[in-house]
Ligand SMILES: Nc1nc2c(ncn2[C@@H]2O[C@H](COP(=O)(O)OP(=O)(O)OP(=O)(O)O)[C@@H](O)[C@H]2O)c(=O)[nH]1
């Protein structure tokens with residue numbers, strides 16, 4: 745449970761995001777009114793992202809040469825000093841000016857994780873394939889893990905650092921975001937959402953491989969069920985947490 749803020753560590757994975765990263769980090773620096781550190785974990789970008797981050801006086805830069813979204817985030821989280829971690833992409837698609845809202849909701853609800861959901865966005869900026877894939881994954885996840893999330897694939901989240909340290913996380917790529925939700929549901933951590941808007945990518949290429957990621961995400965949800973009693977444990981946690989949301 746997170747009821748107070750000592751320091752917020754914002755962890756941003758980047759791979760060739762030169763046209764997006766500066767706006768993302770300057771907005772976070774300006775909008776996030778709590779004590780903070782901004783950690784950019786770069787995968788050895790070749791388009792100038794590293795130089796842009798170095799030129800800011802307020803970002804910590806970590807180079808993580810191993811490929812993978814999950815690996816980059818885990819490396820950033822290992823180096824984070826804050827009691828709250830906010831993870832967000834460096835690609836300019838998430839509405840980072842809503843960052844305070846995630847933290848405020850976390851405190852208000854005494855939550856372990858707050859996700860920014862893009863599913864109520866009137867602009868509908870998400871591509872159709874991603875939208876349908878996300879809907880299916882989210883439906884399956886909610887059903888089997890007794891949750892009521894609307895956007896399990898949101899990469900914009902505020903998370904209790906203590907809670908993160910308490911669960912095993914091994915996924916190296918995009919399935920990392922789902923693995924976190926699986927592990928949190930199993931422990932009974934309280935997860936809530938706030939609505940946000942979303943923008944299409946303006947610069948650079950997506951690193952998402954929908955087919956590969958889809959298989960990894962479904963196998964992560966399935967693996968989470970190999971322990972005996974997952975369904976019963978998650979239902980029990982749901983009953984305990986239902987009025988906290
Ligand atoms: N350090 C590092 N960052 C990565 C890697 N792969 C992706 N990223 C970053 O992780 C974030 C998420 O990747 P995206 O390509 O935006 O994936 P997505 O959000 O599913 O796809 P979009 O629809 O294009 O936004 C972005 O900021 C990427 O630059 C990697 O291997 N290493």
Ligand SMILES: [Mg+2]
Nearest residue numbers: 833835837899
């Ligand atoms: Mg993205």
